[in-house]
Amino acid sequence: MRPSGRDLNMMRPISIETGVTMHAEGSCLIKCGNTHVLCTASIDERVPPFLRNSGLGWVTAEYGMLPRATNTRMRREAKNGQSGRTQEIQRLIGRSLRAGIDRVALGERQIVVDCDVIQADGGTRCASITGGWVALKLAVQALIKAGDIKSDPLTEHVAAVSCGIYAGQPVLDLDYLEDSDAGTDANFVMTGSNGMVEVQGSAEGATFSRAELDQMMDLAEKGIAELVAAQKAAVSE
Numbered sequence: 460m461r462p463s464g465r466d467l468n469m470m471r472p473i474s475i476e477t478g479v480t481m482h483a484e485g486s487c488l489i490k491c492g493n494t495h496v497l498c499t500a501s502i503d504e505r506v507p508p509f510l511r512n513s514g515l516g517w518v519t520a521e522y523g524m525l526p527r528a529t530n531t532r533m534r535r536e537a538k539n540g541q542s543g544r545t546q547e548i549q550r551l552i553g554r555s556l557r558a559g560i561d562r563v564a565l566g567e568r569q570i571v572v573d574c575d576v577i578q579a580d581g582g583t584r585c586a587s588i589t590g591g592w593v594a595l596k597l598a599v600q601a602l603i604k605a606g607d608i609k610s611d612p613l614t615e616h617v618a619a620v621s622c623g624i625y626a627g628q629p630v631l632d633l634d635y636l637e638d639s640d641a642g643t644d645a646n647f648v649m650t651g652s653n654g655m656v657e658v659q660g661s662a663e664g665a666t667f668s669r670a671e672l673d674q675m676m677d678l679a680e681k682g683i684a685e686l687v688a689a690q691k692a693a694v695s696e
Contacts, residue, residue: 460626462636463492468678470620470632470685475593475693484570485597487693489590492634493580498590500598503569516565516612518595520552522587524576548584549574551657555588555617555648556595558656564612570598581635585619585646589686592617596694616651616690620682622675624667631678643667647679651687 461467471492480486485500506517522545526532536545552574572595574587595613602608621633624643638644645660660672690696 460628461630463634467628467630468681470682471634473686473689475590475689477593477597477693483594483598484601485594485599487590487593487597488577489586489593491582491586491589491632493578494582494586494634495576495578496583496586496590497575497577498587498594499573500591500594501571501573502598502602503571506567506569510567512567514567515562516560516567517562517569518553518556518560518565518572519569520549520556520572520574520587520591522549522552522574522576522584524579524583528576528579548587551584551648551659552587552591555619555656556591558648558654559592559613559615559617559650560595561612561614564608564610565599566608570595579635581633581638582621585621585648588617588619588648589690593690593693596690600694615654616687617648617656618651618683618686618690619646619648620679620686621646622678622682624671624675629671629674629678631682643671643675645672645675645679647676647683649679649683651683653680653683 474490476488479488483499484502487498572591576583622645623633623641625637625641642664643662648656
């Protein structure tokens, strides 16, 4: 039934390669099927002005798609001319990653996670969150190794996956063909202990029922478990 031939509850192949850039304190290339995202984490010993002298750290994110990440070329977005979609996604990534960190233990410093979509085939925000956590973890490990912090401030794994109603059936991890034709599209951001961070869902065609929402949540839990396993393998936990 699915264009890819996958079962309803089957994820696309997941791979996470770490240490892919030489300058960033943490980096990875995450591939979720044909969606590929480069994630880097950069440490800044300064925090935004609203956090100065607070003792709290900060994690934020920026997101972008390269001009030929899709089937037609798009123009590069200048920071001050970002689309509403781009701004919404990078705020989502930042919120999601902050849900899994002890900002007191991080200390008064900022980590900026950049997520650049090299190739898009659906689920770019979800891949960015999942890969962004790995880059963040590697940056934190660098801080610990340098003796700049004493304990790991990351309290939870954070990952994200899409689910939807496609051809009348709840499915896990939509690719572009499914996403563009889905009756319902939803993104689930969760911790490794199944805590809900954020749920974004909308009916693109027919409305969906509470029972279908529950089915999508069950699929999301399965997908998040697989993504967290991939995160752990990537950072050697």
